[in-house]
Amino acid sequence: MLDKAVSILDVYRPDGGSFRLTELAARAGLPKTTAFRLIGDLVRLGLLERDGERYRLGGTLFELGSLVPRRHDLRESALPFLQDLFESTRQTVHFGIRDDRDVVYLERIHGHDAVPLPSRIGGRLPLTCTAIGKALLAFSGPELADAILAGPLPRLTAYSIADPLRLRTALEQTQVSGLAYEEQEAALGISCIAAPVFAGAGEPVAALSVAVPREHFRPAHLAPAVRTAALGLSRTLRQG
Amino acid sequence: MLDKAVSILDVYRPDGGSFRLTELAARAGLPKTTAFRLIGDLVRLGLLERDGERYRLGGTLFELGSLVPRRHDLRESALPFLQDLFESTRQTVHFGIRDDRDVVYLERIHGHDAVPLPSRIGGRLPLTCTAIGKALLAFSGPELADAILAGPLPRLTAYSIADPLRLRTALEQTQVSGLAYEEQEAALGISCIAAPVFAGAGEPVAALSVAVPREHFRPAHLAPAVRTAALGLSRTLRQG
DNA sequence: AAAGTTCGTTCCGTGCACCGGAACACCTCG
DNA sequence: CGAGGTGTTCCGGTGCACGGAACGAACTTT
Structure with a gap:
């Protein structure tokens, strides 16, 4: 499951940006429903955030990343x-x-x-x-x-x-x-x-x-x- | 499972640093074996890295965090x-x-x-x-x-x-x-x-x-x- | 306007991955 | 040496992650 979550986050490397659900699922190579579920979790946990109908990397990642x-x-x-x-x-x-x-x-x-x-x-x-x-x-x-x-x-x-x-x-x-x-x-x-x-x-x-x-x-x-x-x-x- | 993984990462907020397995498990409120398993996954995925016997946040977090x-x-x-x-x-x-x-x-x-x-x-x-x-x-x-x-x-x-x-x-x-x-x-x-x-x-x-x-x-x-x-x-x- | 397509969301049966206690080997300290 | 602590492995049980199907809404095409 972690692998799948990270494969979603990795969609944003190296260019950042924001994506809609279907595109994110396709790029991560996951079934749409799985992606939907994981994205919901990632948003809840602050690793992604919603930007209208799109998703982008979330502030918690920035905060954790700054501590590396x-x-x-x-x-x-x-x-x-x-x-x-x-x-x-x-x-x-x-x-x-x-x-x-x-x-x-x-x-x-x-x-x-x-x-x-x-x-x-x-x-x-x-x-x-x-x-x-x-x-x-x-x-x-x-x-x-x-x-x-x-x-x-x-x-x-x-x-x-x-x-x-x-x-x-x-x-x-x-x-x-x-x-x-x-x-x-x-x-x-x-x-x-x-x-x-x-x-x-x-x-x-x-x-x-x-x-x-x-x-x-x-x-x-x-x-x-x-x-x-x-x-x-x-x-x-x-x-x- | 994602929640548990993030609870491990959250141990590093707000002070960063590095921790051994047992301390990480205790701070994350997880059984040692669960923590060990998750930490292994997090290391494999680059979200944590090993520093001798200790674990610290990993480079992938820095790279993702920089894209926020x-x-x-x-x-x-x-x-x-x-x-x-x-x-x-x-x-x-x-x-x-x-x-x-x-x-x-x-x-x-x-x-x-x-x-x-x-x-x-x-x-x-x-x-x-x-x-x-x-x-x-x-x-x-x-x-x-x-x-x-x-x-x-x-x-x-x-x-x-x-x-x-x-x-x-x-x-x-x-x-x-x-x-x-x-x-x-x-x-x-x-x-x-x-x-x-x-x-x-x-x-x-x-x-x-x-x-x-x-x-x-x-x-x-x-x-x-x-x-x-x-x-x-x-x-x-x-x-x- | 109707039909077709695509999207995001919900539902739900099921298989297996997650879970974590127990056991183990090793190390440290009194 | 024994006690206590650490990290690691083992493994059976089961909860839940999984994802196809269905659905409603929005958009596009005919």
Whole structure:
């Protein structure tokens, strides 16, 4: 039964939105009556809510989701540094962690006139298509990179790296410089620079980045700010 | 069964954390075996995760919670204005909505050396004890204020307003000035100024605030910035 | 206007998944 | 060592989750 309830909730991933009963049932692969029954329970429990004739995710999910430790704890420590980075660059700042082969975004800060990006708090993008992902990947154990490089690489744009050799080279450059770059690999017209965040010896626990319209991309200006934020945060995390 | 699963998840509200099986079962009021079974399912589905011998809320909740429309949509619109407000004040900025008799915080922005506050993204505090809450309450229909004033008022500190007359006066002052204040009513040593955010005619859809250590509270300096942010955001929301 | 289609909701028989006590193995502490 | 606590497994009983059928309402098509 739990599986069925979650299959209903999963209809809303990754795009959110709202659905009517029949569509929700179809997308969840459940008989209409079963879906109707479960939806009623989910609404009662606050995990879904009614919006006219439609259903959308409910406030209780938001409240529970906000308590998830890996989001809450890391975000609290990172926020001042992300704010610094946003202020010194005025560009969209991201903060994310690795989950399997994806980046999961824990925070995203932008101002007015922010460029449209596919990233979203709570959303996922492939490690290999994003600067944050590459920063995480470059400093993770070699087994992960090997495993990812052994299969086909996911693509979000025509510029996404599809050649394993090219990706390996990029990762090695990141290992040397401590910075990872993204060139229209996740979103057309967008460049990005990222640095890993460490909590101690070993793999990075997170990474942060700045995303910029390509024609305004100035690594020389951005790199020090990105490094400073990542180092500052790493130091804070090490001190517990 | 869903009820039981949610009773397990609700153990984590409002404080988060992690628990062992037996404690989780006791707090959820379930027999140990039932809890064990459900926890196994919740872990499999990503709603809980194991942390050694302990269980904590899982990443799937964070991902689903991030898609909740009333959080995601409002926060996206509000963020640039909240950033402006943070930059012009350098103090902790809050953004919240009303749910029944509580404020639910949708965003909280702070820098280094932020003052400790009881607020938290996804957390709740009584309307009557917070500036945001009073801003929301003052511009909601009179039935709500009447209903709240008819019962005992919740208190978070010794300074929280317990006298219905005093609260009614404060609400009327907010209706006149468009600003609501908080004087150690939610947290000792903390003052706060808030303004409502409207999306059209009618009740406010949200409110935003700045929280300051009491000895640094300068309403004359803060009020214009708070007003500007709230007005700017209201305008944006009205334009869709 | 009538017929057909789709929707959300209710009804209800039944099969099996949920339930949870008992048992077990392991660990910790006095 | 024994007592108490923990997490895990086992398994029989039964309550209820399940979902097809039916229904009424709304919408669309002829």
